[in-house]
Amino acid sequence: VNLEPxxxxxxxxxxxxxxxxxxxxxxPLSSVNTAEGFAAHRQWERTLADAxxxxxxxxxxxxxxxxxxxxxxxxxxxxxxxxxxxxxxQNGLFLLAPTLFTHxxxxxxxxxxxxxxxxxxxxxxxxxxxGAGSDLAAIASTAVRVEGDGDRSAGWLLRGQKTWSSRAxxxxxxxxxxxxxxxxxxxxxxxxxxxxxxxxGVTVRPIAQLDGEPGFAEIFxxxxxxxxxxxxxxxxxxxxVAMSTTSHERGLSLxxxxxxxxxxxxxxxxxxxxxxxxxxxxxxxxxxxIGARAYQLHTFGTVAELEAGGTLGAExxxxxxxxxxxDVSICExxxxxxxPWWEVLGPGEPDGDWxxxxxxxxxxxxxxxxxxxxxxxxxxxxxxxxx
Amino acid sequence: xxxxxxxxxxxxxxxxxxxxxxxxxxxxxRAWATGDRGPGLAIWRQLAGAGVSGLAxxxxxxGLGAHPVELVVACEELGHHPLPGPAAESLAAVPQLLGSLxxxxxxGWLAGLVSGELVATLAAPPxxxxxxxxxxAGLVLLAGRATAPTGEPLSxxxxxxxxxxxxWQALPGDGHRSADRxxxxxxxxxxxxxxxxxxxxxxxxxxxxxxxxxxAALLAGAGRGLLDLTVRHARTRLQFGRPIGAFQAVKHALAxxxxxxxxxRPLIYAAAIALHDDxxxxxxxxxxxxxxxxxxxxxxARTALQVHGGIGYTLECDVSLWLAKVRALSSAWGSQAExxxxxxAALTAPAADHQRTGPWS
Numbered sequence: 183v184n185l186e187p188x189x190x191x192x193x194x195x196x197x198x199x200x201x202x203x204x205x206x207x208x209x210p211l212s213s214v215n216t217a218e219g220f221a222a223h224r225q226w227e228r229t230l231a232d233a234x235x236x237x238x239x240x241x242x243x244x245x246x247x248x249x250x251x252x253x254x255x256x257x258x259x260x261x262x263x264x265x266x267x268x269x270x271x272q273n274g275l276f277l278l279a280p281t282l283f284t285h286x287x288x289x290x291x292x293x294x295x296x297x298x299x300x301x302x303x304x305x306x307x308x309x310x311x312x313g314a315g316s317d318l319a320a321i322a323s324t325a326v327r328v329e330g331d332g333d334r335s336a337g338w339l340l341r342g343q344k345t346w347s348s349r350a351x352x353x354x355x356x357x358x359x360x361x362x363x364x365x366x367x368x369x370x371x372x373x374x375x376x377x378x379x380x381x382x383g384v385t386v387r388p389i390a391q392l393d394g395e396p397g398f399a400e401i402f403x404x405x406x407x408x409x410x411x412x413x414x415x416x417x418x419x420x421x422x423v424a425m426s427t428t429s430h431e432r433g434l435s436l437x438x439x440x441x442x443x444x445x446x447x448x449x450x451x452x453x454x455x456x457x458x459x460x461x462x463x464x465x466x467x468x469x470x471x472i473g474a475r476a477y478q479l480h481t482f483g484t485v486a487e488l489e490a491g492g493t494l495g496a497e498x499x500x501x502x503x504x505x506x507x508x509d510v511s512i513c514e515x516x517x518x519x520x521x522p523w524w525e526v527l528g529p530g531e532p533d534g535d536w537x538x539x540x541x542x543x544x545x546x547x548x549x550x551x552x553x554x555x556x557x558x559x560x561x562x563x564x565x566x567x568x569x
Numbered sequence: 570x571x572x573x574x575x576x577x578x579x580x581x582x583x584x585x586x587x588x589x590x591x592x593x594x595x596x597x598x599r600a601w602a603t604g605d606r607g608p609g610l611a612i613w614r615q616l617a618g619a620g621v622s623g624l625a626x627x628x629x630x631x632g633l634g635a636h637p638v639e640l641v642v643a644c645e646e647l648g649h650h651p652l653p654g655p656a657a658e659s660l661a662a663v664p665q666l667l668g669s670l671x672x673x674x675x676x677g678w679l680a681g682l683v684s685g686e687l688v689a690t691l692a693a694p695p696x697x698x699x700x701x702x703x704x705x706a707g708l709v710l711l712a713g714r715a716t717a718p719t720g721e722p723l724s725x726x727x728x729x730x731x732x733x734x735x736x737w738q739a740l741p742g743d744g745h746r747s748a749d750r751x752x753x754x755x756x757x758x759x760x761x762x763x764x765x766x767x768x769x770x771x772x773x774x775x776x777x778x779x780x781x782x783x784x785a786a787l788l789a790g791a792g793r794g795l796l797d798l799t800v801r802h803a804r805t806r807l808q809f810g811r812p813i814g815a816f817q818a819v820k821h822a823l824a825x826x827x828x829x830x831x832x833x834r835p836l837i838y839a840a841a842i843a844l845h846d847d848x849x850x851x852x853x854x855x856x857x858x859x860x861x862x863x864x865x866x867x868x869x870a871r872t873a874l875q876v877h878g879g880i881g882y883t884l885e886c887d888v889s890l891w892l893a894k895v896r897a898l899s900s901a902w903g904s905q906a907e908x909x910x911x912x913x914a915a916l917t918a919p920a921a922d923h924q925r926t927g928p929w930s
Contacts, residue, residue, distance in 0.1 A: 183578070183638050183838050188570050252570065450916050461906070468909040471916055472836070472857045479572065479835035486573035500831050503824070554817075560827055561820030565800050568815040 185482070188252060194238075195256040201233055202264035209530055214268045215395035220304075220352040223270035227301030237275060237299045244291065245299035251485045259440035263447075273349055274298045274305030278357050281374070285415040285423045293411075294376070306350035306379065308358030308401055309424075311343055316555050318359075319368040319421065323403060325360035325375060337409040338362065340377060343402050346549075350399035351388035355379055359420045372420035376412040383407075392541050439478035442505060445512045445539070446474035449519075452533065456519045466515045473508040477501070496563035499556040506546030506553060513540035572835070574642065582642045588619055589650035598890045601653035602750035606705045609653045610688065616647075617685025625664040625779060630672070630679045632664065637779070637841035641786035645837075648790025649797075651890035653751040655690040655701040656787060657902065662780030663689040666710055666736050669772030670763055678708055692739060692757045693777060696903045699754030703741035711739035711757050712773045734770035736763045749893035750884075777902070778844055782855050784902040785837050789862040791891050791898070792830045792869035798887055799823060799873040813876070822872045829865030836861050853915035856908035863899035870895045 211226060212219035230236040231245060239254040240246025249257065269275060279298060282291050297303040314320040323342025330336035340360055350356060355378050363371030379386060383406040388396030415423035453467045480501065488494065516536045517524045527534040547553040561567040574582075592615060597608035616622065624640045626632020633639075640661060647656050664682060667675040667689075681687030689708040692700040703709045714732050739757035747754055764772065800823060803814030813819050840854040848854070873888050874881040881888040899905065 183572055183574050183842065184570060185572060185839060185842055186570050191570070453913075454917050461910075464913050465906065465909045468912040468916070469860070472860055472912060473832075475839075475857060476832040476836050476861055479839050480832055482570065482572035483835050486571050489571075490573070500828050503828055504832055554821065557821040557824035558817065560824035561814070565796075565820075565823055565827060567800065567803055567820050567823065568812050 191250070191252045191256050194249065194253045195260055198235065198257045198260040199264070201235065202260055202266060205229065205233070206264045206266050210265070210535075211267050213395055213529075214270050214349075215351070215391070215393075215397045217352060220270060223267055224301045224304060226267050227269070227271055231300040236271075236301075237279070240279070240295070240299070244295040251488060252482075255438060255440070255481065255485060258438035259443060262438075262440040262444035265444075270349065271298060271301045271304050273307045273353075274303070277307060278305055278376075281357075281414060281423060281426060284426055285374075287411075289411065290414065303355055304349060304353045306347050306353035306356040306399075306401075308344040308347050308350070308356040308377075310346045312345055315346075316552050319372075321359050321361055321372060323358075323360050324364065325362040325373050325408070327362070328407070334407070335409045335411075337407055338373070338375065338413070340375065340383075340403040340406040340408060343400060345389075345400045346398050347401050348398045348549075350379065350386055350401055351396040353379055356401065357414070359424055362417050362420075366418075369421040371418050372424075373417045374414040374420035374423045375408050376414065377403075377406055377408050381406050392544070393538060439474070439481045442474040442508055442512065443478050445509070446471045449512055449516055452516055452519050458519070463515070463518060466511070466518070470508070470512045470515055473504075473511070477505055477508060480504075496559050499551075499559040500564070502550060503547075503553045503556050503560075506543075509543040509546050513543045516540070572838070574638070574838075578639060578642050581639060582646055585616070585619060585621070585643060585646040586649065588615060589646060589652070592650075594650040594652055595887050595890055598651045598653045598751050601705075610705065612652065613654060613688055614685040616643075616652075617683070621647075622660055622685055623683040625661050626679055626683055627668055630668060630676070632679065632683050637782065637844045638838055640779070641782060641837050641841045644783045644786035645790035645793070645834075648787035648792075649794045651751070651791065651794060651887075651894060653702075654688060655706060657780045657783035657898075658691040658701060659689045659706070661783035662691050662693075662776040663708070663710060665776035665779050666691070666712060666763075666772050669768055669775075670736070674763060681707065691776070691780070692755075693773065693780075696777070696907070697780075697901055699745065700739060700741060700757045701755075701901075702753050703739075703755035703757065704744060704753060709739040709741055709755075709757060710763075711737040711759050712769075712776065733765050734767075734773050735765040736769050736772065737761065738763055747893070747897060749897045751890070752894065752897055778851065778855055781859055781902040781908075782837070782840055782844060784898055785833075785840070785855070785859040785862040788859075788866040788895060788898055789830060789833050789837060791895050792826070792833075792862070792866035795866075795869040795873040795888065795891050795895075796823065796826050796830065799826075799869075799876045802877055819876055822876065826865070826869045826872050829861075829868050833858070833861040833865045850915065853912050856903070856911040856915075859903065860905055860908045860912065863895075863905055866895045867899060 211222040214220055214223045227236055234247055237245055238247045238249040238257050242248055279295060282294060298305060309318060311321055311323055313322055323344060325338040325340055328337055328339055344358060355376060357376045359372045360375055361371055362373035383404040385402040387400045389398055389400060391397040449467055449470050513536060517540055520533060520536060524537055527537060529535055562569055592612045597612055601609040620633055621643045623632035624635040624643060628634035644656060667679050678687060682689060687707045688705060690700045690703050690706040691710045691712060692698060693712040700709050714734060737759040738761045740760045742756035742758055744753050744755045803819055804812055806813050836858040840858040843851040843854040870892050874892060877886060877888050880886045
């Protein structure tokens with residue numbers, strides 16, 4: 183066991199740091215959850231892609247750099263350290279792309295990945311439904327088989343309602359699960375499909391989040407046609423295909439340790455500037471750093487396991503609970519250091535991003551599978567407790 | 570970078586686990602609590618045979634000179650089984666003190682430690698005011714400043730600086746009962762001075778680092794022992810016609826225990842690496858590991874008791890072998906507040922660069 187810096191990783195880190203230092207927008211882009219901000223973030227993705235830094239871990243043929251996991255982690259650390267913009271393409275990059283690499287056809291990879299990498303197409307996720315939140319297998323939206331005729335290919339008609347669909351207010355396409363076999367229940371008979379958010383029959387209704395901005399949306403589907411080429415994996419196998427994506431969402435991809443290491447660093451700076459003689463707050467600052475460091479080291483361990491041929495399964499639930507609670511406690515500590523000022527500080531002011539970061543952190547224990555669902559997964563699948 | 574135990578290190582841990590499973594550690598811990606040291610010391614000799622007591626002794630002095638990672642792998646297993654006796658003292662801290670002494674003084678003791686004939690213990694006020702299980706130890710040391718923290722003068726060598734770091738061979742005084750029936754803390758009086766001055770100061774600092782790191786590993790191991798025991802209970806104990814482990818309140822409490830232990834372990838390995846490398850961050854990293862593992866072990870202990878219910882509150886149940894031990898260990902080798910203060914001081918020191926990313930940060 184060692185923590186020796188790897189030469190190839192450090193060279194890559196240095197390159198990323200130099201580029202990010204020169205290019206990360208200052209002042210920061212406006213909120214990704216506005217039309218103007220979304221366009222600016224799309225443009226930023228294009229800039230990243232032109233520099234070869236949008237999808238470093240992907241194969242070169244899709245715009246990537248074939249970076250190792252360790253190099254990807256270093257890139258993420260540098261990205262958060264530099265205060266890089268929110269990745270508007272995140273749902274596609276970190277959820278759909280890994281699914282396509284594992285379960286997609288070559289045609290799908292060739293068609294979907296390149297425009298995803300440049301954010302020419304931004305993807306939203308369409309998992310939850312009004313009746314299927316934590317109980318995702320209760321999905322009721324349907325995909326009805328239609329045979330081809332002279333005018334159009336064979337495919338599926340989507341009908342139903344999706345909700346809490348991140349980025350859907352401004353995104354181009356979406357992916358999600360639909361019940362394709364009405365005679366089945368629960369995890370069987372679901373199909374994983376990609377669809378166009380601007381296709382006939384799609385209605386997107388933005389939902390204002392806690393901060394007032396439409397970070398997610400409802401999607402109403404009224405006989406939306408999807409051709410067979412947009413089915414990922416076999417029809418009816420959607421649950422299995424999707425689960426390979428959600429462990430990515432909970433684990434490595436969605437929340438790289440760089441984010442928390444950077445946040446803990448900013449918290450320590452704030453503590454130093456605040457100059458308070460409050461031992462209890464000081465202990466919380468220490469705990470925030472210890473938590474971020476633990477998550478970073480744990481991720482190094484996961485990378486070592488994966489590089490040795492291991493797989494990431496239910497273990498990702500341990501990390502999801504840990505980072506989401508860590509995130510909340512880092513932000514709570516920052517607000518307590520700022521005292522009565524935090525509520526009036528806004529983006530662009532010194533310490534002004536803590537309020538927004540705090541509100542966003544509160545969503546962490548809910549999205550990507552609530553922490554209650556994760557704890558049940560840990561208990562049943564890692565500890566072996568009965569269902 | 571490859572931040573994972575090697576196959577050999579995993580096998581070493583697994584072999585110790587097997588040895589301790591066969592040795593019936595719970596019976597030895599119960600005997601130790603009643604004053605019968607025989608079964609416990611027999612296990613200590615078996616562990617010495619497996620190389621455990623030589624890990625922290627340099628090769629030049631007849632030990633294995635192992636990487637501290639191997640020491641924490643071993644200590645985690647000793648905590649995992651509730652091994653009685655002064656483990657952090659004898660296996661980790663004392664070898665650092667003896668290693669700093671001239672060979673003609675320490676050579677015999679070190680050989681005894683390595684062979685398993687000798688178990689040693691240590692008092693180092695203020696964080697270790699008592700020598701644990703001094704009655705079972707063949708060697709008792711006292712380390713600290715020549716002036717005791719109470720202001721009561723210890724026997725400073727004539728003409729020496731009363732604040733100089735000093736290592737004494739100690740004489741055990743009164744023994745105390747502990748809240749953990751298998752811990753017997755003894756007061757000590759200073760005997761012959763073995764070393765004093767700057768060399769002793771370095772040795773004491775190193776010994777406290779090794780002991781604190783070992784205590785972190787013992788705590789993490791104890792947490793794992795409590796979790797294993799409690800998961801077994803929750804699978805088999807029936808109430809309302811179901812195993813209690815099927816109830817979500819029980820599942821989630823045990824999941825929280827698993828999460829705490831999972832994220833403490835990498836901090837322990839990183840601290841062992843920093844200690845080995847004599848890194849500037851070693852004190853910070855050891856304290857961080859101790860904070861996380863003591864918190865995780867304490868959560869494990871509370872949850873173990875709660876999930877076991879009434880049976881957990883009996884001496885008959887094995888939860889009792891860890892419950893107070895975990896709480897006592899997390900107050901020895903520095904309090905949680907002191908360790909958090911160490912972390913914070915390191916992060917806010919003028920030279921600290923906490924924004925620096927990468928494995929060396």
